[in-house]
Amino acid sequence: MAPQPDIESAQQTVELIFNVLEEGSKKEYLGEDISQLEHSLQTAQQARDAQADNETVLAALLHDIGQFCDRQTAMDIMAEASDLAGKTTESTSNVKVGVKGHEYIGGQYLRRLGFSEKVAQLVEAHVVAKRYLTAMDQAYYDGLSSASKASLKYQGGPFSAEQVKEFESDPLFREKVQLRLWDDKAKVVGLDLPGLESYKDIAVQHLIRSSA
Numbered sequence: 642m643a644p645q646p647d648i649e650s651a652q653q654t655v656e657l658i659f660n661v662l663e664e665g666s667k668k669e670y671l672g673e674d675i676s677q678l679e680h681s682l683q684t685a686q687q688a689r690d691a692q693a694d695n696e697t698v699l700a701a702l703l704h705d706i707g708q709f710c711d712r713q714t715a716m717d718i719m720a721e722a723s724d725l726a727g728k729t730t731e732s733t734s735n736v737k738v739g740v741k742g743h744e745y746i747g748g749q750y751l752r753r754l755g756f757s758e759k760v761a762q763l764v765e766a767h768v769v770a771k772r773y774l775t776a777m778d779q780a781y782y783d784g785l786s787s788a789s790k791a792s793l794k795y796q797g798g799p800f801s802a803e804q805v806k807e808f809e810s811d812p813l814f815r816e817k818v819q820l821r822l823w824d825d826k827a828k829v830v831g832l833d834l835p836g837l838e839s840y841k842d843i844a845v846q847h848l849i850r851s852s853a
């Protein structure tokens with residue numbers, strides 16, 4: 642259950658999450674020529690340019706956060722997931738531990754910090770959206786970077802016809818696909834964009850509102 646934050650604790654959470662993103666981003670973006678922070682900021686800027694709602698902008702900014710949260714948190718989240726899968730019931734039957742990666746950790750991590758279900762679901766979906774797009778569009782697949790093509794194999798490969806249908810019935814289907822397309826384009830070297838600070842206010846307001 643997410644805590645009920647006042648403005649101060651919402652600010653602390655935002656500081657924490659932005660630190661995690663900044664620290665993790667000191668590493669290079671795997672297989673690309675820009676840093677993870679630049680990649681995140683470019684993804685979020687495209688959401689802003691498209692006048693997406695604040696939840697979608699935050700999801701774009703934080704979509705790779707699962708790669709950077711501390712090891713203990715990541716392990717706790719994965720342990721919880723395998724526990725759930727062990728006691729599969731109707732409500733948990735969509736838990737498939739074997740195919741989980743940083744996007745799942747990211748979504749759960751954000752839920753724990755009090756971000757909304759929409760933000761968490763969009764973050765969780767950026768890999769499945771790629772699997773959808775590679776199934777639907779050969780040109781999309783051909784346009785992926787070699788790093789992204791390589792990771793697709795470990796992410797389960799393109800969706801089957803049945804998985805495509807199921808995904809298209811998701812209420813957040815369009816946003817999920819759109820976020821993925823921004824993610825793919827967010828690899829431009831040398832773009833000068835507003836920094837993390839410029840997202841602080843919407844993140845704080847979001848945390849206060851989503852716990853109300």
Ligand SMILES: [Fe+2]
Binds near residue numbers: 680704705824
């Ligand atoms: Fe990404």
